[in-house]
Amino acid sequence: MKAKHQRLILVIIALLAIVGAGLLAAWSLRNQANYFYLPEQMASDPPEVGQAVRLGGMVKAGSIKTMPDGVTVDFMVTGNTADAIPVRYSGILPDLFVENSGVVAEGSLGPDGVFVATNLLAKHDENYVPKELEGMGTEQAAKMASETTVGLKP
């Protein structure tokens, strides 16, 4: 085997592996990426049961209910319309998880139509806004920022 050929073969193998990695990535990204849903989207076109997605919206006033075990919480998430999605979460709630504030729930839709969240992202501080909430309209975002942030004067 000539030197040139060996280099060529090396380059081809390397390229194949990298392209293979790229194709694998593209394929599994299509399957595994967590798509983001607003409540109205989830109501009109729900994701498959068990598929990992994110649901983002506002915690509906008066909807937070703690179950008797003390760690499971049920609440409703609303968006720009009247649609509300019931969410169930077991775990320690983020500190600024309160009614009428923004939240992003990671999890999947259960067969009973309840969204089972494995993780809740709420505002940690004035510098952190769940990125997905940015598209909720500037007015809403500004309103939410002023309402849900401690110490930020309107």
Added chain:
Amino acid sequence: MIAEIGLAALWLAAALAVLQMVSGVFALRAAEGEINPLAIYARPAAVVQAALAVLAFVMLLYAFAVTDLSIKLVASNSHSMKPFIYKITGTWGNHEGSMLLWVGVLALSGGMLAAFERRLPERTMGATLAVQGFVALGFYAFLLLSSNPFERLPVPAAEGSGLNPLLQDIGLAIHPPTLYAGYVGLSVAFSLAMGALLTREVNPAFARVMRPWVLGAWVLLTFGITAGSYWAYYELGWGGWWFWDPVENASLMPWLAATALMHSVSVLAARDALRTWTIMLGVLAFSMSMLGTFLVRSGVLTSVHAFAVDPERGAFILGLLGLYIGGAFTIFALRAGAVAEGKRFAVTSREGALVFNNVMLSAILAIVLLGTLYPLLTEAFDVRVSVGPPYFNPAAAIFAIPMFLVMAVGPLLRWRSDKPARIQFEMLLIAALVIGVIALVSFFGSYPFLPLLGLGLAAALGVAAFLPLRGRKLTRVPVATWGMVFAHFGVAVALFGMACEGAFSQERLAAVAPGGTEQIGDFAVTLESVAPVAGPNWTAIEARLAVRQDGGEPVMLNPQARSFWSPPQSTSESALLTKWNGQLYAVIGNQAEDGRWQIRLWWKPFVTFIWYGGLLIALGGILAIAGRVRVDLKRRVAVEKGAQRRADLDGLGGVPAPVPAE
């Protein structure tokens, strides 16, 4: 005055970067063996520039130490009441300060290269320093034009607005500076690669010059990632040690590229093979460093690390990124064909195994890169996605598993060409260990597939790491080989920790009334009381948890939920009980309406091995550097002695001098 000195030092350093660049170009244009009169300024320019950039950083450090509130950066990121250590570390806990640190380290490493590196031909050195100056100039421009750290306020602020409490931690004191030093150490590897490519000097001598820089940067990156992972584990209070967060990926990608580069530069130094491949990895590694800086600093990602959400800065860094990476790959494409072919090797040889793992590392890099950038790409089309462990874990494992297997046998193979039959016994042993451990563990319970495989591979790797020492006299094994053994063993240890954490972790989440007890693993955890406590700039509620193992003496754990007042923010301080075989991790949550407290407990067997493994890997790198430096020094002394002896012989006259062996 302090701020003005710092700013002036920065401008002067930028001017010297121009001088260094121009002078380096003149060195490049000089004919072979000649020295251009204008080329002599490159080295001194690099050294003085380093001193000035460090001076600028020290000035900012001083401004933070005395809390000079007339400087905008200090006023918006510090607070007079903050503990002194966090005043200091706050210097790099913000956008401008961390970029100044970046540039300072860049200039310092360029200065060290210029001051101490005498082995390279002058033309290559000139080209290298020109590239280094060009890179530094771009980042000086970024600092001075779009993120001046020394900007004054028209009226000094009465009080600073404080530092993000998540960053008020001793982890911040070491994590960013080590990571940055690692990132930027790769800039020297990049400049050297470009210099060698431009002057067609890609050869083992060049590889020996490049190797300590790559190794050093790699050690710092390893250490920085390990520290960052542990920081995220105990400070964020989520119980995880790796989140595939884009910012974490930004530090992992240069590490993957640097790992590949470190191995290929060793092949180039030892065997004179893989010439263009090494150059390509050198360019790739620093590209990943700059991409990481772009991802973290531009605000395209929202996380605790993105201090600045400022599109102008993002565009500036993206421009620099395009200029350097695009330029480097253009030169690479134009010049790569001109690099002479290196030595050849068979598929089954140590080089072959190293090439295979280099390709696997690059494939993992591609997986991580695409997964990190994919949400940014789809967002341009208004589709919002997030990519997490369900993608990264299996996709990376597809390439990591063959890589680990080859890593186990690779060091046993001979250079250039070998027969697989020669290491039959070792291969059988490794295969038996993988299969045996998996069979044994799945006999005792059913666990997820990847952690199970990880356990098998960890056992095999742990044994395989020491196989290269078999049949050798341990006192005569070179230090660098010990480095390899330690680093490979560290990989096994870390993999063992990860697999155990994945397979055997137990979690308990409950609402507990004071006096109540929860059982997790062998531990009975009793909530004794919950009381308010206060610190220098925070208040907290603190739980007193009495932990008894198998009914033994209680150990107190005090997890806190802290509220900082400047800036107003809450954090969860986890409490850890470390045993030799794992950690108990406790977090306190909210109080339920009926007065019970939410307590979250994890028992994570052998989780600490993840970070012990990381430290072992870094230690291996340090040993490798020490070994190489010792050999280099010995060689230098031997060459000097040889020259002396030849001179003596010449002085005697008549005896033909022997040709020195390389």
